[in-house]
Amino acid sequence: MKLSGFMDQAYGGKVRTKKRLDQKRGEFLLGFEDLAQRLKERPRRAEVEKLAPEEAEAIVDLVVSASPGDRREETIWGILSSLAAERLPTPLVIPPQNYAGLELRGGTIILDENTSTAGPKAKGSEGAGKTAKIRAHHLGERMAGGRVFVCGSAGDYLGQEMRGGGIVCSSCGDYAFRNMAGGWGVVKGDAGNYLGVGNSSGIIAVKGRAGARAGWLMRSGRIRVGKDAGDYLGMMMSGGSISVGGRTGARAGWRMKGGLIMAEDYGDEAGAEKVGGRILRR
């Protein structure tokens, strides 16, 4: 048999015309650990983006296969999760892990503990509550757009320093939406202490209770708490508004300089040492 006959049989008349080897797009990476090793101590998003693969699927593979060992690797992983979500046409569904959605600019991340993806599980510590579930911290931190849905409870520092986008979760730990400058957050259950500390903009809605010192040093923006709030609500706030559906704890509006607090009922010493602003009863 002639060689061309042999080749004809081998290919059955279906010959592809691709001639060259695939050109590498982005850096050739051996895995998440390889990517982490190439980045400096405090990697920025642009540096991670430069080394990460172009294709969304390849980033998802990295995200799913990674096992970040320390905080530095967790932040790299968080940025990668955001890059994947931004490039995917559909929501990125992954198990919750610290720093998921870090600096997210678009797209949607669904953090679901029960997802079938064989990815890393959250390593966050247990929250102050009695829940036995492990909660991931720093979710949606510094995000500027997109959506993060947490199927379950979020840990501490949820949406910290966020500038845009939105976060929805069942409940959250301490320091949620700290230094928030834009966007919105919805907590369908209870929030921990220090909710919306130092906010300069943005909207926070908590359907359940909020812990102590919600709205501490708040400058602008809005906080709505559906049920009761803890002590020192709106402490030293200078602007914005806080609305509470139930009763506040002691010393609501302590040393407040501006803004508005409105609640059904107040605990002891409401408005103590108040300099400015208003405290209203419904």
Place this chain on the structure above:
Amino acid sequence: MPDPLRKIDDLVRALEELRLHVGPADLLVGDRKVNGLLYISLANACLRNRAALLYGGMGANKTTLVNLLGSAFTGLSFDQVENLMITGHPEQTEEKMVGFIDPRQWSCPQASSSGPSGSESSSFFEDVGAIKVLWTPWARSRWKVINEINRFPSGKQNLFLELLQKRKVGYAGETLELGDTCYFATMNPDFSSTYPLDEALLDRISISVPAAQPDFLAGLALAEREKEVWELAESLPRLTIEEFDALPGMVASVSLDSQVELAIISLLRDFTLCERAPSFDKTQLSGGSKPSRGLCAGCHYFNNPEVCCWQADEGLSDRVRQDLRSYTRAISFLLGLGGSEGKIEVLRAVAPYVVWHRISPNRTMLERPPYYGARRLEFVKDIVEKSINRTLNERGEMNMIFARAVDGEISPKEALERLSESDDPIARLDYKRALERMA
């Protein structure tokens, strides 16, 4: 008309039902999943003069499985097969394994003429009189099991190298022709009392399959086994001598299509070609100049995941080609794919097991996830898969151009021009050189 295939199917079922082998279905052939350890051992039993190495820790059912298969294929009892086996240890001697000089030939003359036959006198010894050698049952057996081969010191491993290479064994000037034999070896991971296997010996081992400890479900199944292995082994179906002898011919009658042949040749070239090696042949490289020693630094193929050459230190010998063809045929035969298409899927399944023990993967790649330095077989599977896929898809046009030039349908010059756009290693290093010679 012998029908050994039906008996082998019965044997597979019996091994499972009697809880004599309960491994997972980890070998994917097309859309069918079978147990790799069992089917590769069965494939080796259907072939002759090929050696299968079963690699794994203690209690992974390596030796027992091979002896059970030996009992079923040769018709001997389990005890008899166990007695045929030799086990490696540093004090093991050639006399115990192969044979020894019959002392009766000097004390009683009639013994010298009635000793075990099978020996041939060499011309040297014809002058001084033939020395009678008593060959051991293992040496005379057509089912040879070398248990814990890596417990033999390097010097003693050479015996097996010679055995597999020459298919004959010599002692005291006498030679025993081994005939068509099934070879099996087992090997543990590196322990303090083990020795590394010589590369030349590894190359002569045709196929290697890992054996794992029983998982939870397998443990449950084993808990249901109430009789001893040797008792249960009596219930296994047994092949007749005629059926055992008919197997190699039946396997050889399985034809391989052009797709498989092309994929095999291309796979070998993918591993063997190296732009920087003498004659582009990586098997020519010595210890200091290998991909792992910096040979590939700056090469434009380096770090390209589509290319195999830089990902393994060694090239593949022609024995690999023969082994790939044989085991593809044997597994196709066992799975009843003899007359149908889809043998390329068999090759995909079998090829990693034929290759992985023969090469040293690039350490940097192997250390990374998802291989973590330990999943060598998975690493080789991935490279083999890439090579086969590339041959079946992207290499189509360049192969057709080359074929037409070889057949004289187009001029070598035209083929060279058209191939100049291809940067595939086979096109650049094999086809272009061949066309330049033709031009």
